[in-house]
Amino acid sequence: MTETAMTATGLGKRYGRKWGLRNCSLQVPAGRVVGLVGPNGAGKSTLLNLMVGLLAPTEGELTLLGERVGPGTVLDRVAYLDQEHSLYRNFKVREMLKAGRMLNKRWDEQIALDRLAELNIPLESRIGGLSGGQRAQVALAVALAKKPELLILDEPVASLDPLARRELMSVLMETKADWDCTVVLSSHVVSELERLCDHLIVLDHGQVKLSEDIDDLLEQHHVLIGPKGAAVGVTGEIVHREEREDRVSLLVRGNPPAAGSSWDVQRVDLETLVMHYLTASAPQRIREAAA
């Protein structure tokens, strides 16, 4: 397996006069489970479509698993599950497997058969007659039978009820536990990704705001709450600042201030961190003596 699953360099996609994604540069190590988040119109689907060759970049470069994206190249090693779960509703489950077998060189039908048996999904069922959750599971089984080194899922749980969401997420977690691949999945809901992902990409207005391992992000960020005007006492960046009466709350990237300072130091959860990055203008380097 290559060490880097994905490298984007100055990647951009323009639709007419509007950029859907711009100046996107990032690197994702292989083996990670990557959460791709951002508000509506942030550029998530654009990035995923560039990754699976459904769109061509207007500028920049994209390399997956060490190869430039293009027909007959790395795409044989990539499986993609879109929001509609890429299934033909008139097909039976058995026919979906046959289509997969005919279209994929690396196809391993037993992987799909085992998963479908575990989930009690009969091969003779028509796709259109299955529940949304079952359809998602069939699509995932088909994707896994391709033995992908990179599995890409565009909002896989968006159309599912809470139970089906939980089931699909747990199948994904099991899969990852015994599967040596990189997974990239997009979502609007950060809390849903926290348990599953170990790397996070945050997009906003077509720009990359963050692309880092989640453990590093959580370790390096702190919320400081203290009196307005107090010296911050850390080197790093103020990502977000909020004032309430005579108190100020800062999201800071850097080491926390020494014990005994006037700041109450709190850990930050992933959802709060992402929200602050999305609402913040560019982070300010801490230069000032006082907050």
Ligand SMILES: Nc1ncnc2c1ncn2[C@@H]1O[C@H](COP(=O)(O)OP(=O)(O)OP(=O)(O)O)[C@@H](O)[C@H]1O
């Ligand atoms: N085919 C298209 N033609 C014109 N503009 C487009 C097209 N596809 C996307 N865009 C624009 O590009 C930007 C990024 O869209 P994209 O669908 O990638 O965002 P997203 O993060 O996936 O959004 P959502 O969460 O709503 O699915 C948006 O401003 C969108 O309007």
